[in-house]
Amino acid sequence: MTKTRIMIVDDHEVVRLGLRTAFEAEPDLVVVGEASNGAEALAKVAVLDPQLILMDVRMEKMDGIETCREIKNRYPDVHILMLTSYTDEDAVIASILAGASGYLLKHLSRAELLRSIRRAAVGQTLIDADATKRAMERMIQMPGSELTEREREVLALIARGYTNKQIAEALTVTEKTARNHVSHILEKLGLSRRSEAAVYAVEHKLVPPKEQQKDENS
Known part of the structure; x- marks a missing residue:
């Protein structure tokens, strides 16, 4: 058996x-x-x-x-x-x-x-x-549930103030791909500016706590 x-x-x-x-x-x-x-x-x-x-x-x-x-x-x-x-x-x-x-x-x-x-x-x-x-x-009903895992990663980087070029380097993708991710995030969340996306991410705790603490200490 x-x-x-x-x-x-x-x-x-x-x-x-x-x-x-x-x-x-x-x-x-x-x-x-x-x-x-x-x-x-x-x-x-x-x-x-x-x-x-x-x-x-x-x-x-x-x-x-x-x-x-x-x-x-x-x-x-x-x-x-x-x-x-x-x-x-x-x-x-x-x-x-x-x-x-x-x-x-x-x-x-x-x-x-x-x-x-x-x-x-x-x-x-x-x-x-x-x-x-x-x-x-x-x-x-969870904030950001409409985003893919990669889009949530990008959103966290936006909240940290990353530019499209920096996002591309951090995720090892092209700058065009990073720009597309940002556009999709704004569209899905009904936002018009990346600054609004950054505020959204922080307010809804979509930025990992360690990342927030790192930014506060930098």
């Missing part, structure tokens, strides 16, 4: 032990390794070659959402189930965007956990339908 290879990522040892114990008696499941934070998990994936990862949402050094995104970028065939102690719509949204296969509460029963593991292992999505609906509705 082919066993589903599972990796457990959680910063609490007792949680990792409990999950490992839950799988030990299952003939079709095997825990191939553990990690106590996202950075450690990212380093171990290539070596452990898991098919499915159980990932805690909140961890130090590198949280579960960021780790999920990085792993899915590098290993798109790996299925990831996010684990959390309580429902958080922001985390549900982030999980969906990061490519997670599901979002599970830690207090679910062993039977529910095993059922979820087996469903996720064959590619099924396990994020609760109602939670997904609410999350998607919020995503539609």
Whole structure:
């Protein structure tokens, strides 16, 4: 029998032990390794070659959402189930965007956990339908949700005062491409000037906090 290879990522040892114990008696499941934070998990994936990862949402050094995104970028065939102690719509949204296969509460029963593991292992999505609906509705209403990821990067650079030439250099694209991105951003946001786009980005917190702090200190 082919066993589903599972990796457990959680910063609490007792949680990792409990999950490992839950799988030990299952003939079709095997825990191939553990990690106590996202950075450690990212380093171990290539070596452990898991098919499915159980990932805690909140961890130090590198949280579960960021780790999920990085792993899915590098290993798109790996299925990831996010684990959390309580429902958080922001985390549900982030999980969906990061490519997670599901979002599970830690207090679910062993039977529910095993059922979820087996469903996720064959590619099924396990994020609760109602939670997904609410999350998607919020995503539609989120400022800047109409922008692509690259356009959001450009918007952040506009907010930092970058010219089209500087944006092109920062993103390794042509100046014409940078100019087109700026035009698309203004059109999508219903704005006419890049200064308005800069204000919009700051007011709606579309500029990463580290970037804002860097600018304030420069």
